[in-house]
Amino acid sequence: MAKYLLLKHYRGAPAAVNDVPMDRWTPEEISAHxxxxxxxxxxxxxxxxxxxxxxxxxxxxxxxxDGEGRPPVTDGPFAETKDLIAGWMIIDVDGHDRAVxxxxxxxxxxxxxxxxxxxWLEVRPFLTAxxxxxx
Amino acid sequence: MDExxxxxxxxxxxxxxxxxxxxxxxxxxxxxxxLVEAVxxxxxxxxxxxxxxxxxxxxxxxxxxxxADTSRRRREDRFDEEPAPGPAPAVDDTLQLYFLCAHxxxxxxxxxxxxxxxxxxxxxxxIARAYLVPEATMAQRISRAKRTVSGVRFDRPGDxxxxxxxxxxVFNEGYSGDVDLAAEAIRLTRQxxxxxxxxxxxxxxxxxxxxxxRRASRTGPDGSLVPLAEQDRGRWDTGMIAEGVGILxxxxxxxRLGEFQAQAAVAALHAxxxxxxxxxxxxxxxxxxxxxxxxxxxxxxxxxxxxxxxADGPRAGLAELAALSDSLPRRTAVAAYLHERDGDLATxxxxxxxxxxxAPTLAERDHxxxxxxxxxxxxx
Numbered sequence: 345m346a347k348y349l350l351l352k353h354y355r356g357a358p359a360a361v362n363d364v365p366m367d368r369w370t371p372e373e374i375s376a377h378x379x380x381x382x383x384x385x386x387x388x389x390x391x392x393x394x395x396x397x398x399x400x401x402x403x404x405x406x407x408x409x410d411g412e413g414r415p416p417v418t419d420g421p422f423a424e425t426k427d428l429i430a431g432w433m434i435i436d437v438d439g440h441d442r443a444v445x446x447x448x449x450x451x452x453x454x455x456x457x458x459x460x461x462x463x464w465l466e467v468r469p470f471l472t473a474x475x476x477x478x479x
Numbered sequence: 480m481d482e483x484x485x486x487x488x489x490x491x492x493x494x495x496x497x498x499x500x501x502x503x504x505x506x507x508x509x510x511x512x513x514l515v516e517a518v519x520x521x522x523x524x525x526x527x528x529x530x531x532x533x534x535x536x537x538x539x540x541x542x543x544x545x546x547a548d549t550s551r552r553r554r555e556d557r558f559d560e561e562p563a564p565g566p567a568p569a570v571d572d573t574l575q576l577y578f579l580c581a582h583x584x585x586x587x588x589x590x591x592x593x594x595x596x597x598x599x600x601x602x603x604x605x606i607a608r609a610y611l612v613p614e615a616t617m618a619q620r621i622s623r624a625k626r627t628v629s630g631v632r633f634d635r636p637g638d639x640x641x642x643x644x645x646x647x648x649v650f651n652e653g654y655s656g657d658v659d660l661a662a663e664a665i666r667l668t669r670q671x672x673x674x675x676x677x678x679x680x681x682x683x684x685x686x687x688x689x690x691x692x693r694r695a696s697r698t699g700p701d702g703s704l705v706p707l708a709e710q711d712r713g714r715w716d717t718g719m720i721a722e723g724v725g726i727l728x729x730x731x732x733x734x735r736l737g738e739f740q741a742q743a744a745v746a747a748l749h750a751x752x753x754x755x756x757x758x759x760x761x762x763x764x765x766x767x768x769x770x771x772x773x774x775x776x777x778x779x780x781x782x783x784x785x786x787x788x789x790a791d792g793p794r795a796g797l798a799e800l801a802a803l804s805d806s807l808p809r810r811t812a813v814a815a816y817l818h819e820r821d822g823d824l825a826t827x828x829x830x831x832x833x834x835x836x837x838a839p840t841l842a843e844r845d846h847x848x849x850x851x852x853x854x855x856x857x858x859x
Contacts, residue, residue, distance in 0.1 A: 477650070
């Protein structure tokens with residue numbers, strides 16, 4: 345009953361063990377990877393732990409307010425941005441241990457050579473509503 | 480139509496089906512169907528015997544589903560069309576349902592979901608919304624939970640403490656959406672208290688009432704957290720407090736102290752103080768001593784440090800705190816508060832900011848950030 349965000353990075357995470365860029369994989373390896381991700385999400389739905397999963401386009405733009413009556417300023421994309429989010433999965437689980445266990449499984453998705461990527465995933469707890477009993 | 484009446488009948492109707500030999504999972508589905516049907520039909524044509532109506536409709540649904548199922552599997556129909564209306568020991572059966580839905584083989588989140596549906600009569604959609612997960616996910620969580628307990632004997636007495644933990648979890652989830660989980664937890668605990676005579680059940684009910692009584696004063700108009708000391712005590716629900724205190728006193732008189740009674744005693748002492756300054760902190764420390772004897776929880780020791788800080792001064796509170804691990808949630812916030820009371824505003828401001836960074840809830844983070852900002856502004 346705690347929500348966690350499993351965050352996958354294009355860039356900015358420590359290097360994975362099986363660190364081969366996806367465009368060097370075989371098409372079959374890519375399919376196997378996608379299937380693994382889909383199966384993982386399906387399995388989480390069956391266990392009643394899935395909330396949401398989305399992939400993000402690698403590039404976006406920066407936007408900011410530019411004063412009354414003026415259109416927002418846009419800038420970018422900046423290729424040099426250090427941290428780049430590839431996508432996320434939101435899970436609703438009994439606690440931190442389970443979130444770590446699931447992130448570990450997700451990190452085992454197959455990559456080059458059909459071997460697990462061992463990529464680093466970021467696990468972030470949601471800030472929740474305050475509990476009723478406080479003292 | 481009275482939705483609460485309808486939902487309060489859920490466990491006894493379900494229990495009748497299970498007693499008649501229906502398996503729990505199928506019976507539970509049939510009862511949900513009957514509830515939906517009642518919501519549709521009752522407003523125009525309310526039956527004189529609502530429970531009897533629900534049993535009849537649910538049993539028919541169950542037979543239909545079973546027949547479809549058995550014909551698929553080419554099995555004989557094992558069930559009588561119209562069973563004799565046998566004796567219905569409703570109270571005992573309701574208790575068995577609580578035990579089943581809080582069975583130790585279930586994870587806490589599964590037990591909570593199953594309890595809300597099978598005992599509380601909430602729909603899967605309502606539960607999903609309350610816990611902010613997709614309906615499909617909640618449906619799976621519930622059907623998985625039903626499968627997990629499908630082999631559990633219905634007539635075995637369970638452990639009431641597991642039921643209390645589940646109800647406490649529901650209560651603590653508070654209010655998030657169209658279902659008021661705190662009110663629902665109180666309703667279910669009240670129903671449990673009617674079914675079993677147990678001082679800890681009474682203790683939990685008292686604890687819930689005493690906390691719920693302060694709900695209106697707990698948040699500001701903007702949703703911000705209002706700490707106990709700053710709450711407008713005129714907005715506390717005195718009727719609910721009186722009820723909680725009465726239930727607690729009756730439970731304590733039986734001299735079988737437990738965690739929930741001790742926690743309720745602390746809440747009662749807060750509720751009893753006309754102003755924050757008049758709080759009987761010495762007695763609160765004593766209750767935390769009792770609690771510490773009952774559980775080995777570091778959270779209790781943290782709360783005790785706060786109480787000691789009020790009873791014997793901030794230095795004494797900080798000395799208590801020194802023995803507690805840095806990693807304990809909210810320890811930094813308590814340290815900040817005690818340093819402020821001790822007049823060390825620089826340390827307090829730094830610790831408030833650090834505590835905000837570690838806060839597990841949004842409201843607490845905002846509250847702690849404001850505390851840090853307030854002290855920093857004062858020091859400028």
